[in-house]
Amino acid sequence: MGNCTIQGKLVYQYDVVNRRPRDHKLKASLKRKFHFVPEGMTTEENQIPLNSIYTELFITEGRGGEVCQEHEMRQIEKFTMTRVAQEKSIDCNCLFDPLPGQGHQIRRVITTGVAGIGKTVSVNKFTLDWADDWANKNLQFVFPLSFRELNLMSKQTFSLEQLLHVFFPEVKDLDILTNDKHNILFILDGLDESRPPLNLDSEILSDVTKPSKIDVLLVNLFKRKLVPWALVWVTSRPVASIQILLECFDLFTEVRGFNDAQKDEYFRRKIRNETVANRIITHVKSCRSLHIMCHIPVFCRMTANALNKNLSLTDMINAPNTLTEMYLRFLAFSVETMKKRLPKTIDSHVDFIRENLMSLGKLAFNELEKGNLVFYKRDLKANGIDVSQASLFSFYTQIFKEEPTVCGEKTFCFVHLSVHEFFAALYVFLSFHNDNKNVLLKKSSASRFPMRDKSEFILYREAVKKALQYENGHFDMFLRFLLGLSLETNKILLKHLMTSDRTKPKTRQEIIKYIKEKIRASPSPDRCLNLFHCLNELHDHSLMEEIQNFFSSGGLNRAELSPAQWAILSYVLLTSEEKLDVFELSKYTRSEKGLHGLLDVVKAARVANLNACKLTVNCCEKLSSVISSSQIQELDLSNNNLRDEGLILLCGGLMNSKLETLRLRSCNLTEKSCDALSSVVKSVSGLLKELDLTDNDFEDVGVKKLCVGLGSPHCKLEILNLSMCRVTEEGCTFLVSALNSCSLRQLDLSYNHPGDDGLKLLKTMERDPQCKLEKLCAEQCGESRVQPGLRKYTVQLTLDPNTAHRDLQLSEGNKKATRPPKRTSDQDRADFQTQVSCSQGLTGRCYWETEWRGMASMGVAYRRTSTKGEGGDIRTGQNDSFWGLNCTKGKYQVQHKGTSTPIEDQEPSHKVGVFLDWSAGTLSFYSVSCGDRSHIRTLNIAFTEPVYPEFHLAWKNSSVYLN
The missing domain is CATH 1.10.1900 (c-terminal domain of poly(a) binding protein)
Incomplete structure (x- = not known):
């Protein structure tokens, strides 16, 4: 024997006599197997060269742990709403190449994707390209195995060596599995079809010659006990059974189709x-x-x-x-194909085709109930299909496909899951109309009114009930197809298959009414969404029009919506023709109930802005789950009272997310959150580049914990905002240490107290060419900045007597303004409006608190060019140069340009805190009670000049007092 080595890597072993690689027989066999793609049954006329029709699929790096808990159609729908331009696409021939920035060898890969998305085709293309010497020439042996075939041997015992020889007799005489110099790849296609599911707790096995059950062999192959140097590639639908095996894999990929x-x-x-x-x-x-x-x-x-x-x-x-209309066209095409293939000896083609389609439908329905997508000869026989009559069976080619196995027995399945579901619905539909039989009613549920049970409405009602029983949407598409078949326009395409029509004119309206009742009663948004699709199949759009009118009227933010109404809104947003890119929750609601109702919309967005939406720890667990399985790249949770408990829950999802930007300004976080944040920052699979933690009380202890993550080689963070986090010189020393090895380019430490020495250390790092830090912000620092919360920005304000209305009395060193019961004097100051401004013009970040009584408006305004006269343009809240909050006993209202917008679900207190961030263009109001702040509203304003705090006292006996 002789070796061929390229750049020190063993590529082939040659037979010295024949001068051919030892894998030539294997490659020749794989070429024969994968060169053609059968469209349906494996007849010669259905063989199409794979390379002639193969179109590159979109394969992307995925996330471990994602499991499909809903119908796969929903997964496809959500994918279409997300932006994929910035996702990393992976060529299937490069799966085992090291990822950029990661030097370790990838040895175990799992690829998931919904049924029919192209996983098996990708496996076939990979194998064919290797066999043709087009790709992966460093691999000496590739062994593609299918779980459909392995299932047929599940009761037998083999050693791994014996199993390999059964499927690939071409390598029987080669010593492959005991020589770690061989570069081997095992491909295992269709893990979700394994019967029974694999058990990770199987016995440990390391001897390739020791016989055992196939599932034991495979688990030990995954866990690197058998042939630990081998490469392994597994494909699967995203089902729960794969979760236990995720720890065995180095790379998770997902086939997204076209x-x-x-x-x-x-x-x-x-x-x-x-x-x-x-x-x-x-x-x-x-x-x-x-x-x-x-x-x-x-x-x-x-x-x-x-x-x-x-x-x-x-x-x-x-x-x-609609989907039903398309599948009926596909059925018509298939029937025409069948007619051409049928022998002339058959008297009635129509009857024969109807009988065979009913047999296929019966198989589809029965196996759908069992949850089986792959069938064997015994399953077909039980449903009246005789596979031995090959000449007759071949006419199923467009609907059904068969796959030969190494042991001689064939496996069968519909060409796609949706075709399976369509034929199940067709069987139920034709059984009712042709045979007057409702197969959805079990024999044990005999009614006192058997004729009533045979009504068309009962058929559809039972179908709705059946679909609602499954939270995973197992019968969702079945229901949509069944209802779609009931339309008169669709029944025209079934005229050759229907021997009678039992439709009643009133049935359509009855089932529409029933579905609407179920929508209003259902607490599950997913269940509601499928029922909306059902209404669409029935050409009823009244509920959608209802919510669209409600939304366009501007009533949504003031309304208390039911779960069904939230589901309707979610459906409207998700089915919009415009691709969802940026989702702002505050446009629709500022409540946790609203967030729960719109989680599907959040999941579909690239940017999710949940700023100042009154979110608490109560929503964090569900939000965490959404983040981990979504395409969200930018998330803003600022100005929500999440607290440490909420953030720790969120971090579970952040670890497995695609987030690049995360904003957590003013979320009432402390150093207790920093361990979890550090884990997110140093996550191996993390993509986080920008983190805004402004205005949280982390202090030096929290910064120390955070720096553990910053110093990790896996940290990708480039921008970190720690403004207003009570950081002192000690915290700066931790940051300096982390900066030596991290990727941080920008660091904001403004409004902290780094001290001269801490600032000097940081500026040294900024100038160091070995350090990646390019921009350091340390403005407005000082000892007062270590006070907790917003109080670190407290400013001392006084009221300006020259701006006070004649009816206002100033006292307490111009800290208090009161409007007495009666008018006092006739001074000519700011005539007509009972208002007063402060003396201080403000920029930067400033915080102050005001106690109020009666009815008062407070906010900020530009310096007025005139304070006299009775023009409405100078009244507080009546012009475009004032932004404020109106306070009364029962409510708060935002004021600007003469418009007052009420704030719901906020019980007013008699003390209001105001935080101005002039540079950022935000003005925030807080309700203050017993030292605790509750966020009321944040206004976004592009300030162009200094602003002055301003107050308006509308009622007599009203007052304001600057603390």
Whole structure:
């Protein structure tokens, strides 16, 4: 034997006599297996070269631990609403290449994706490219295995060596598994289909010649007990059973299917007629539901087959717009294909096709109830399908597919999960109309009124109930298809399959009414959302119009919405034609209940602004779950009373998120939060680049904890804002130590007390060419800044007598203004309006508190050019140069330009704190009681000149007092 070495790496072992690599037989076998892609049954005419139609899929680095707890259709819908331009796309041939910035070898990869998204095709393409010597030439042996085939051997025992020889007899005489110089890759496709699910607590096995059950072999392969030097690639749908194995993998990837450009490329490859291809592309883009589904390659193929020959300019008008309509077109195409394949000896093609479609539908329905997506010969036989009649069975090619296995037994499945669900619905629909049988009613639930049980309404009612029983949406698409089939326009396409029609004119309105009742009663937004899709299939849009009118009227922020109404709003936002990029919760609500109702919308956004929305620890657990499984890159939670308990809950999701920017200004955090924040900052999988922690009482102890994360080699943070965090010289020493090794470019320590020595140390680091720090901000520092909270910005204010109205009395050293019961004098100062301004013009960050009685408005204004006269333009709150808060016993109101906006759910106290951040352009109001502050509202203003605190006393006996 001889070796071929490239750059010190063993690439091939050669047989000296034959001068051919030892893997040549394996490669030849894999070429034969993967060169063609069968479309349906494995007949010669259905063989299409993989490379001729393969379109690159969008594969991205994923997050460990994400599990699909809802119908996969919802996963696809949410993906289409997120921006993927900034996500890292990974070529399937480069899965085992080290990631940028990470030098360690990737040996175990798991790739997830919904059914039909292209996982198996990616595996086949990877294998074929290796066998053709186009890619991954450093691999000597690649062994692709399918769980569908492994399931057939689950009751037998093999050693790993024996198992390999069963599937790949070409390597039987080669000593592969005991030689760690061999670069080997095991590919295991379809982990979610493993029967039974793998058990991570299986016995430990390290001998490749020792027989055991297949699941034991695989678990030990994953855990590096068997052939620890081998590479392993596993694919799976995102189901719960994969969670226990996540710790075994180095890299998590996700197949997202086709992006928009890849869809167009696929249609143009598949359809040679450019005009027809362009018409199909245009139609798919114009119909949102079809556009969403075309992220799935299998659906693109179905769409191309269904529309290829009949989408003329005339047909464009009647082209399918809903999923049910598209699947009916696909069914019609499949039936025509069946007719051409049927032997002439069959008397009635229509009856034969109807009978066989019903058998397929029965199989689909029964196996859907069991949760099985893959079937075997015994399953087909139990549902009246005779696979031995190959000449007849071959007409299922467009709907059904078979896969031969190494042991001779075939596996079967529908070409896609949605096709499976469609045929289950078709079976239930035709059973009712043709046979007067409601298969959704179990025999044990016999009614006293059997004829009533056979009504069409009962059929659809039971289907709705069945779908609502499953929180994971298992029967969601089944229900949508069943209701869609009931429309008169769709039944026309079924006329050859329906022997009778038991439709009643009133049924449609009855089921619409029933669905609306369920929407209003359902506490689950996910359940509600699918029911909205059902209404859409029935062409009823009344609930959507209701919430859209309510929203456009401006009543949303003042309303107390029910869970159903929040679900409606969520549906409206999610189904908008505009791609959701930035979501601002305050546009719709400032409450935790509203956030819970709109979590799906938050999840779909790239930027989520939840600033000042009255959020507390109560929402943090659910929000954490959303963050960990979303595409959110920027999250603003500032000015919410999260406290340490809430942030610690949030950090669980932040560890596995795609966040690049996180803002936590004024969230009432202390040093207790800093351990959790440090873990987020140093997370291996983290992407966080900007962290704003302004105005939280971390002190030096918290900074010390945070610096543990900053000094980690995994930290990617570039911008850190610690303004107003009560940091002293001691905290600066911790930061200096961390700056020696971290990636920080900008550091804001303004409004702290670093002292001369601390500031000197930091400026030295800023000038050090070895340090990455480029910008240090340390303005407005001093000893007073170590006071807790906003009080570190306290300013001393006095009222300006020259601006006081004649009816106001100033006292307490011009700290207090009172409007007495009767008018006092006739002085000519700021005639007409009972208002007064302070003497001090403010910029920078300033905080003051005011006690009030009666009815008072307080805020800031530019210096007035005139304080005399009776013009309304100088009245507090009546012009565009004043921003403030009106306070009365029962409520607060924001005032600007003569408009008062009430603030709901805020019980007024008799002391208000005001915080001005002039440079940032914010003015915040707080209710102060017993030393505690509760955020009222933050206004965003582009200040252009110094502002003066100003007060207006509307009622007699009203007063304000500057503390």
